[in-house]
Amino acid sequence: MQVLYGRHHVRVFRFGLRLVRDEQVAEDLISEVFLDVWRQAGKFEGRSAVSTWLLAITRYKALSALRRRRDAELDNEAADAIEDTSDDPEVAVQKKDTSEALRKCLTSLSPEHREIVDLVYYHEKSVEEVAEVVGIPENTVKTRLFYARKKLAELLKATGIERGWP
Amino acid sequence: MMATSKKMRQQEPSEIEMLLPWHAAGTLNARDARRVDEALARDAALARQYAVIREEYAETILLNESLGAPSARAMQKLFRAIDAEPAGRPSASFNFFAWIAGFFASLSPRTLAWSASLGALALLLQAGVIGAVLMKNQAATYQAASLSTDEPTTRAPGPEAPPRALVRFAPEARVGDITALLDNYQASIIGGAKGGLFRLQFGNKPMTEDEVSSLISKLQNENSVSLAVPTP
Numbered sequence: 001m002q003v004l005y006g007r008h009h010v011r012v013f014r015f016g017l018r019l020v021r022d023e024q025v026a027e028d029l030i031s032e033v034f035l036d037v038w039r040q041a042g043k044f045e046g047r048s049a050v051s052t053w054l055l056a057i058t059r060y061k062a063l064s065a066l067r068r069r070r071d072a073e074l075d076n077e078a079a080d081a082i083e084d085t086s087d088d089p090e091v092a093v094q095k096k097d098t099s100e101a102l103r104k105c106l107t108s109l110s111p112e113h114r115e116i117v118d119l120v121y122y123h124e125k126s127v128e129e130v131a132e133v134v135g136i137p138e139n140t141v142k143t144r145l146f147y148a149r150k151k152l153a154e155l156l157k158a159t160g161i162e163r164g165w166p
Numbered sequence: 167m168m169a170t171s172k173k174m175r176q177q178e179p180s181e182i183e184m185l186l187p188w189h190a191a192g193t194l195n196a197r198d199a200r201r202v203d204e205a206l207a208r209d210a211a212l213a214r215q216y217a218v219i220r221e222e223y224a225e226t227i228l229l230n231e232s233l234g235a236p237s238a239r240a241m242q243k244l245f246r247a248i249d250a251e252p253a254g255r256p257s258a259s260f261n262f263f264a265w266i267a268g269f270f271a272s273l274s275p276r277t278l279a280w281s282a283s284l285g286a287l288a289l290l291l292q293a294g295v296i297g298a299v300l301m302k303n304q305a306a307t308y309q310a311a312s313l314s315t316d317e318p319t320t321r322a323p324g325p326e327a328p329p330r331a332l333v334r335f336a337p338e339a340r341v342g343d344i345t346a347l348l349d350n351y352q353a354s355i356i357g358g359a360k361g362g363l364f365r366l367q368f369g370n371k372p373m374t375e376d377e378v379s380s381l382i383s384k385l386q387n388e389n390s391v392s393l394a395v396p397t398p
Contacts, residue, residue, distance in 0.1 A: 001245075009241070010236070013235060013236040013240070014230050018230070018233070023236075027237060027240040027243075028240075028243075030240050030244070031240050031241075031243040031244040034244050035248065038248055039251070099228075102221065102222065102225040103229045103232075106226060107229070117226055118230060120187050120188060120191055120193075121187065121190075121222065121226035122227055122230040124191050124192070127188060142184040143179070145184070145187055146183070149187070149219070152222065153218075165215045165218045
């Protein structure tokens with residue numbers, strides 16, 4: 001378990017943190033994820049990569065944590081975590097620094113779009129693996145990422161940055 | 167109506183266009199990667215879009231890397247919870263190996279290429295470590311033999327402890343071979359894989375020194391095992 005934890009905990013933490021946007025909650029998440037793995041080791045049949053399995057569990061637990069927080073608090077902070085804050089970059093990013101603006105816009109995507117961008121670009125998951133983690137058909141994976149990128153371009157445009165696409 | 171439909175079709179991304187992010191991440195299969203490369207070579211607009219995607223790809227990595235790592239609290243919490251679990255919960259040793267198989271399957275081609283280089287270096291280091299372990303074990307065995315004439319034949323570490331061994335599996339051993347071996351010997355993995363060596367425990371009962379020697383010798387002759395040494 002130590003080997004598995006050592007190998008995957010940082011990426012699990014980052015994936016969880018991007019979804020729940022709260023370090024404390026993300027840290028609690030990884031403990032829960034690896035404890036589940038410990039308990040359910042018998043259910044893992046090796047059909048998918050371990051990291052894919054871990055990310056799927058993390059996603060499930062992150063969404064549960066978000067739901068719990070939404071139910072418990074229902075305040076603006078919780079709403080921000082689950083809603084698309086698409087006009088934030090316009091206010092926050094005044095500089096025409098594409099890199100910085102891009103990163104800001106990436107954090108402003110909706111949770112659905114954030115997770116798919118992260119899974120493909122950062123976690124290097126294939127179409128099939130993303131479909132497995134998110135629980136959607138492969139074609140939906142492709143179109144969802146396409147529209148996430150389109151949304152990203154719109155957010156950047158709102159900050160005054162044109163990149164020539166779309 | 168037809169004009170609307172045509173307009174909608176024009177707005178829909180093509181199959182190749184939708185694959186571009188996976189091409190940037192290097193996670194497409196060879197066939198699709200070739201298709202995308204060919205399309206990029208003949209379509210300037212697609213190539214421009216691909217440049218944009220590569221920028222997104224780089225920034226997504228930078229953003230995620232900037233998130234840092236969890237504190238030690240998370241690990242402490244996890245292992246406290248595991249300690250509190252009923253004993254023997256993770257049942258199948260097969261799953262441990264499935265994890266290992268999954269670990270290698272999870273690596274991207276780029277990561278694998280780097281790992282291969284590092285692996286070669288690690289092999290050299292392991293050779294040194296194993297040599298040191300063997301030398302140490304040999305010295306300990308000799309000392310125990312010279313002192314054991316008047317002592318019971320039950321082997322250390324304790325009267326109730328089942329035998330344990332450090333085992334290195336043969337590189338060509340498949341998960342199925344290892345699983346079968348663990349079943350045949352009623353063995354379970356209780357630690358590893360430091361330096362490629364796994365700590366195995368055999369059954370739940372202690373054995374005599376002769377039984378342990380016989381077991382280790384039999385284990386050493388298994389095709390899927392390249393090294394087996396007794397350990398406390």
